[in-house]
Amino acid sequence: MSMMSSMWAYRSFIFGSVKREFQSRYRNSMLGAAWTVINPLAMIVVYTLIFTQIMRAKLPGIDSQYAYSIYLCTGVLVWGYFAEILTRAQNVFIENANLIKKINFPRLCLPIVIVANATLNFVIIFGLFTLFLILSGSFPGFVYFAMIPLLIVQVAFSIGLGITLGVLNVFFRDVGQFFSVVIQFWFWLTPIVYPITILPEAVRAYLVYNPMLNLMVGYQDIIVAQRLPDWESMWPITLLAFGFCVFGMMIFRKRSGEMVDEL
Amino acid sequence: MGTIVVDQVGKAYKQYTSRWGRLVEWISPFNQSNHHLHWVLKDISFKISPGEAVGIIGINGAGKSTLLKMITGTTVPTTGAIHTSGRVAAMLELGMGFHADFTGRQNAYMSGQLLGYSVDEISNLIPEIEAFAEIGSYMDQQVRVYSSGMQMRLAFSVATAYRPDILIVDEALSVGDAYFQHKSFERIREFRRAGTTLLIVSHDRGAIQGICDRAILLDAGRLAMEGDPESVMDYYNALQAKRENKTVRQVVNAQGKIQTTSGSGEATIEKIVLLNESDEPIEVVAVGQQVKLQVAIRAESDLPELVLGYLIKDRLGQSIFGTNTYFLQQPLKDIKSGHKFVYTFSFPMMLGEGTYSIAIALHATETHISQNYEWRDLALIFNVVNIDQSRFVGVTWLPPEVEVRDE
Numbered sequence: 157m158s159m160m161s162s163m164w165a166y167r168s169f170i171f172g173s174v175k176r177e178f179q180s181r182y183r184n185s186m187l188g189a190a191w192t193v194i195n196p197l198a199m200i201v202v203y204t205l206i207f208t209q210i211m212r213a214k215l216p217g218i219d220s221q222y223a224y225s226i227y228l229c230t231g232v233l234v235w236g237y238f239a240e241i242l243t244r245a246q247n248v249f250i251e252n253a254n255l256i257k258k259i260n261f262p263r264l265c266l267p268i269v270i271v272a273n274a275t276l277n278f279v280i281i282f283g284l285f286t287l288f289l290i291l292s293g294s295f296p297g298f299v300y301f302a303m304i305p306l307l308i309v310q311v312a313f314s315i316g317l318g319i320t321l322g323v324l325n326v327f328f329r330d331v332g333q334f335f336s337v338v339i340q341f342w343f344w345l346t347p348i349v350y351p352i353t354i355l356p357e358a359v360r361a362y363l364v365y366n367p368m369l370n371l372m373v374g375y376q377d378i379i380v381a382q383r384l385p386d387w388e389s390m391w392p393i394t395l396l397a398f399g400f401c402v403f404g405m406m407i408f409r410k411r412s413g414e415m416v417d418e419l
Numbered sequence: 420m421g422t423i424v425v426d427q428v429g430k431a432y433k434q435y436t437s438r439w440g441r442l443v444e445w446i447s448p449f450n451q452s453n454h455h456l457h458w459v460l461k462d463i464s465f466k467i468s469p470g471e472a473v474g475i476i477g478i479n480g481a482g483k484s485t486l487l488k489m490i491t492g493t494t495v496p497t498t499g500a501i502h503t504s505g506r507v508a509a510m511l512e513l514g515m516g517f518h519a520d521f522t523g524r525q526n527a528y529m530s531g532q533l534l535g536y537s538v539d540e541i542s543n544l545i546p547e548i549e550a551f552a553e554i555g556s557y558m559d560q561q562v563r564v565y566s567s568g569m570q571m572r573l574a575f576s577v578a579t580a581y582r583p584d585i586l587i588v589d590e591a592l593s594v595g596d597a598y599f600q601h602k603s604f605e606r607i608r609e610f611r612r613a614g615t616t617l618l619i620v621s622h623d624r625g626a627i628q629g630i631c632d633r634a635i636l637l638d639a640g641r642l643a644m645e646g647d648p649e650s651v652m653d654y655y656n657a658l659q660a661k662r663e664n665k666t667v668r669q670v671v672n673a674q675g676k677i678q679t680t681s682g683s684g685e686a687t688i689e690k691i692v693l694l695n696e697s698d699e700p701i702e703v704v705a706v707g708q709q710v711k712l713q714v715a716i717r718a719e720s721d722l723p724e725l726v727l728g729y730l731i732k733d734r735l736g737q738s739i740f741g742t743n744t745y746f747l748q749q750p751l752k753d754i755k756s757g758h759k760f761v762y763t764f765s766f767p768m769m770l771g772e773g774t775y776s777i778a779i780a781l782h783a784t785e786t787h788i789s790q791n792y793e794w795r796d797l798a799l800i801f802n803v804v805n806i807d808q809s810r811f812v813g814v815t816w817l818p819p820e821v822e823v824r825d826e
Contacts, residue, residue, distance in 0.1 A: 169529075172529060176521065255516040255533070261533050
């Protein structure tokens with residue numbers, strides 16, 4: 157509880173950090189914040205052009221020329237959000253060693269800044285994508301808002317896991333290296349680029365152990381198939397997210413003192 | 420508000436025998452220990468009351484910074500506990516973690532936010548911060564182009580924009596130029612008058628004695644002495660002198676080799692000491708104090724002529740004053756081997772604050788070049804402090820009488 161109140165006292169720092177980070181990304185560029193829009197826009201355009209016009213890729217079962225492009229963009233954007241939080245959280249303490257060693261402030265502000273920043277980026281990018289959905293007549297309607305609970309679970313999962321890895325990474329720098337490899341495999345072991353249906357049954361059975369699978373399928377259900385996700389299937393990831401948040405906090409509390417000595 | 424209680428505090432860093440040691444220790448079910456503790460501080464206990472100013476001194480590596488870090492709360496003690504009450508502002512190291520890509524102004528905001536201020540509060544303080552730091556247009560330039568002195572100015576201005584209940588200052592201040600040092604000390608004094616508890620680390624005798632009520636000496640991770648600044652500082656100097664002597668002896672040895680080639684050793688210096696009016700040896704001299712420099716020598720062979728010269732140098736090695744017994748019309752003639760003499764030079768210490776050294780030379784004529792018996796650099800080191808004179812700067816003391824006429 158005191159942790160909460162001290163973080164509240166530092167809300168100004170959190171807000172300021174998010175703003176600064178956002179600014180610093182485009183600090184020395186001439187187009188400035190325009191790049192926030194140009195980058196994702198380029199991605200959407202490229203995927204759409206390549207997969208609808210050039211490769212004429214179709215999703216099995218759905219008869220829309222944009223279907224595959226939408227499928228791909230949904231997965232890639234949502235995964236990007238997940239990966240951004242995770243990879244940044246696992247380095248957060250090491251990157252901010254300078255601050256942590258010199259100034260006494262609630263350290264958990266740092267992961268919050270990461271979440272806030274990633275969320276800001278995601279909202280911008282996904283907002284653009286949503287605009288594309290509306291313009292291309294593919295907007296799924298009210299089902300769209302079913303994404304919100306899924307995103308909350310996903311953020312909880314990524315930051316819980318991220319803090320855990322972040323603490324471990326201070327003591328065992330191999331963790332960071334290892335996870336940058338893991339996340340590549342993880343991306344390809346999640347049906348983002350390909351539909352799960354193209355996998356052989358035998359492989360699909362193992363994919364059940366991928367916690368991101370059901371979330372991803374959920375998003376694709378909402379955006380591509382325009383139907384509500386299978387809520388039941390979200391239980392494991394929700395519990396896992398909760399578990400990692402609790403575990404992350406525990407390991408952070410236990411090791412935060414030692415962590416400063418190690419940085 | 421403003422109390423610091425340090426109770427039986429110790430700090431140890433874990434050192435693992437191998438990279439895998441920690442992992443094994445973490446996951447091993449047998450409570451196995453693969454590290455040994457490296458203690459940097461042990462058994463430190465003291466209490467600082469509100470409004471008190473305490474100086475922490477000790478050689479590099481004595482544990483001063485670790486202690487300060489624990490008091491600010493960035494590091495946790497391994498044993499014991501530290502309690503502070505009220506808002507703590509700390510200037511631990513240079514820069515407060517400034518971000519090189521942002522301007523001074525943005526960094527001021529960020530540092531302020533890190534101290535828990537809101538944007539509005541900082542906006543109100545910015546003019547004051549800007550005025551105090553006096554870095555002009557650099558305020559809106561990236562911190563990467565700042566000199567270390569400018570960073571320090573900004574950091575100090577931000578950290579002290581609000582009067583804290585406890586102010587902790589590491590040696591950071593010594594980075595600033597004399598003007599800013601003076602200015603920042605003035606602000607620290609102002610805070611003191613308003614009731615801020617002060618904890619400073621410094622090697623500067625003047626700073627410790629000028630501001631602090633009490634001093635704590637750390638030596639090799641332990642609290643070696645606690646008491647009034649002057650006696651603690653003297654003890655510290657004596658400790659250092661002991662260490663220095665070792666090195667000085669080595670230096671003398673090295674010089675001794677040179678001396679055997681250039682100097683002849685026909686006369687040697689046996690003892691050099693600085694005495695106060697009551698003939699007690701001293702290391703610290705007050706500005707204007709009457710002192711005696713006493714040098715005992717011994718002739719190792721028959722000498723036709725003997726002149727003793729001394730030269731006072733400041734800490735940069737620049738000559739401040741030098742003379743010899745030839746100029747003073749006291750040369751000795753026809754000395755028998757084995758004869759001993761004691762020279763006493765009495766003079767008032769008309770020097771400014773600082774550390775000075777004395778070099779002694781024994782030679783035949785007015786200069787030591789012609790016939791050099793013994794030459795000893797850094798033969799004696801002493802400090803001059805301003806205790807009872809009005810404030811002044813510089814290496815000499817030229818006490819003026821002031822007269823102001825109304826016209």
